[in-house]
Amino acid sequence: MTLQAGLLVALSTVMTAVDASWFRNTEQDATKKYHAGEYNEAASGFTDTYRRGVALYRAGRYTEAGESFASVEREDIKPDALYNLGNTYYKRGDYESAVDAYMDALALRPKDEDTLHNLSLAKKMLEQTLTEEIPEETGEQNPEEEKEEQKEQEDEESSGEEEQESEESAGEEEQESEESSGEQEQ
Numbered sequence: 001m002t003l004q005a006g007l008l009v010a011l012s013t014v015m016t017a018v019d020a021s022w023f024r025n026t027e028q029d030a031t032k033k034y035h036a037g038e039y040n041e042a043a044s045g046f047t048d049t050y051r052r053g054v055a056l057y058r059a060g061r062y063t064e065a066g067e068s069f070a071s072v073e074r075e076d077i078k079p080d081a082l083y084n085l086g087n088t089y090y091k092r093g094d095y096e097s098a099v100d101a102y103m104d105a106l107a108l109r110p111k112d113e114d115t116l117h118n119l120s121l122a123k124k125m126l127e128q129t130l131t132e133e134i135p136e137e138t139g140e141q142n143p144e145e146e147k148e149e150q151k152e153q154e155d156e157e158s159s160g161e162e163e164q165e166s167e168e169s170a171g172e173e174e175q176e177s178e179e180s181s182g183e184q185e186q
Helices: 003-018 026-035 039-045 049-058 062-070 075-091 095-108 113-138 143-185
Strands: none
Touching: 026 039, 026 049, 039 049, 049 062, 049 075, 062 075, 075 095, 075 113, 095 113
């Protein structure tokens, strides 16, 4: 081997060992950060909207994750993106939008068990929230509750009047009894 060839081989091995990151792209760096649990840093490095969404979701940034999942255009991961979009809505308490996203995911992958399960949970939560919010939203009670409350108030008022009347009549009876007993003693 000539001196030049030997230097070239030695130089190339040193360069490879020194800085292999010259050939690494931002997606690879972001993937490395993601696997290290550095989700915020990974999210900023991903150019792929689906991967960015996953990193943002793991970082707890659900609104931004939802935006990333909603903008996924690749057909091969669209069902996963819609499923994860549903998860972001669920985490934010927007159960109606979660149901819609899960339904869209099921339209593309009808028998996905995870999506079916999450859809069921989202529907239950939506139903629960709707039944809890109805009286609060309108500021009114349903007619039966109103009648019951009105009856209770009337009962309390009439009960109070009866107590007052019975106290007054008891007082009058006591006074009469004292007067009559006083008359007998004299």
